[in-house]
Amino acid sequence: MNERIATPICGETHIDKQHEEEVRAHLPSEDEAADAAAIFTHLSDTTRVKLLSMLAVSDMCVCEMADLLGMSQPAVSHHLRILRQCDVIRFRKWGQRTVYYLSDNEIGDTVKRLLYVVVNGKGQNNG
Amino acid sequence: MNERIATPICGETHIDKQHEEEVRAHLPSEDEAADAAAIFTHLSDTTRVKLLSMLAVSDMCVCEMADLLGMSQPAVSHHLRILRQCDVIRFRKWGQRTVYYLSDNEIGDTVKRLLYVVVNGKGQNNG
DNA sequence: CTAATATATAAGCAATCACTTATATAAAGA
DNA sequence: TCTTTATATAAGTGATTGCTTATATATTAG
Numbered sequence: 001m002n003e004r005i006a007t008p009i010c011g012e013t014h015i016d017k018q019h020e021e022e023v024r025a026h027l028p029s030e031d032e033a034a035d036a037a038a039i040f041t042h043l044s045d046t047t048r049v050k051l052l053s054m055l056a057v058s059d060m061c062v063c064e065m066a067d068l069l070g071m072s073q074p075a076v077s078h079h080l081r082i083l084r085q086c087d088v089i090r091f092r093k094w095g096q097r098t099v100y101y102l103s104d105n106e107i108g109d110t111v112k113r114l115l116y117v118v119v120n121g122k123g124q125n126n127g
Numbered sequence: 128m129n130e131r132i133a134t135p136i137c138g139e140t141h142i143d144k145q146h147e148e149e150v151r152a153h154l155p156s157e158d159e160a161a162d163a164a165a166i167f168t169h170l171s172d173t174t175r176v177k178l179l180s181m182l183a184v185s186d187m188c189v190c191e192m193a194d195l196l197g198m199s200q201p202a203v204s205h206h207l208r209i210l211r212q213c214d215v216i217r218f219r220k221w222g223q224r225t226v227y228y229l230s231d232n233e234i235g236d237t238v239k240r241l242l243y244v245v246v247n248g249k250g251q252n253n254g
Numbered sequence: 255c256t257a258a259t260a261t262a263t264a265a266g267c268a269a270t271c272a273c274t275t276a277t278a279t280a281a282a283g284a
Numbered sequence: 285t286c287t288t289t290a291t292a293t294a295a296g297t298g299a300t301t302g303c304t305t306a307t308a309t310a311t312t313a314g
Contacts, residue, residue: 019184019185020191020195022184022185023181023184023185023187023195024195026180026181026183026184027177027180027181027195028176028177028180028246030173032246033173033174033176033177033180033246034173035245036170036176036242036245036246037170037171037172037173037175037176039245040167040168040170040171040176040241040245041167041171043163043164043167043171044164044167044168044170044171045164045271045272046157046160046161046164047160047272048164049155049160049163049164049167050154050155050160053153053154053155053160054150054153054154056153057146057149057150057153058146058149058150060150061290061291062290062291062292063289063290063291064147068147068150068151068154071273072273072274072275073290073291073292074273074274074275074276074291074292074293075272075273075274077291077292077293078271078272078273078292078293079272080292081292081293093281095281095282095290096280096281096282096288096289096290096291097281097289097290097291098290098291098292110244110245113244114167114241114244114245115163117237117240117241117244118162118163118166118167118237118241119155119159119160119163172301172302174302188260188261189260189261189262190259190260190261198303199303199304199305200260200261200262201261201262201263201303201304201305201306202302202303202304204261204262204263205262205263205302205303206302207261207262208262208263220311222260222311222312223259223260223261223310223311223312224260224261224311225260225261225262255314256313256314257312257313257314258311258312258313258314259310259311259312259313260309260310260311260312261308261309261310261311262307262308262309262310263306263307263308263309264305264306264307264308265304265305265306265307266303266304266305266306267302267303267304268301268302268303268304269300269301269302269303270299270300270301270302271298271299271300271301272297272298272299272300273296273297273298273299274295274296274297274298275294275295275296276293276294276295276296277292277293277294277295278291278292278293278294279290279291279292279293280289280290280291280292281288281289281290281291282287282288282289282290283286283287283288283289284285284286284287284288
């Protein structure tokens, strides 16, 4: 993490062009910002935070998740589809069941880290 | 971070009550999940990711941010209000200008860490 | 005072969202 | 075969979102 500049670009006494360049240099591109925002969107729902927190502990099938959360099966499926579409979670079939699990890839790891910072990491300073 | 259990609660061979208890124990409460989701909601927009990335580098006033992003002033103000309302950012007045800055509190720190993980931390395994 | 500048806010609108009910699909059991 | 169970999907709905245009407020300059 970089140290933050406490004087605004316009300067409270003068315009600081160097600060402006510093900000431009660190400004994420349209695509980078969109990708980042997309990841946060997937986590920006109470039900999905719970689902991912559960899957971070154990693989689970849909009926178990719906049961444990006290939610309707289509509502849970709705959120699982959102998480599936962006490869945060995957599934394997087991008889009639569909067993979901956190993807073992970069996205899954990132999501796990984000959840840890926000849900479990409260009040901590180190991850 | 905890190790994940790869066998679903229902068990692919038997129902595992211990896994269910493990999941229940780690399931965030309604309030915890809502708080976490709220933080992610604030970051779940391309413009807000950019604004926060900018403020992570330097304090800035509204017209500078609008100018640098090529967006209308009300649009930027709209997003700044969202971030202000949840104390992710704060402001100080300087003449006609309003200078915004990242809050120097737990929320601001958390947001900075989250942004770092997703925007700057791509492909890295340690924060 | 008036004019210009910086910012906030309000109204409105198209798009998206989370969830519901209803239905489709698919596997297992009788 | 027919039934049950597990899951997905489709259609519909009320709520929210991001942005626009228009206006209000507040500070500075003349």
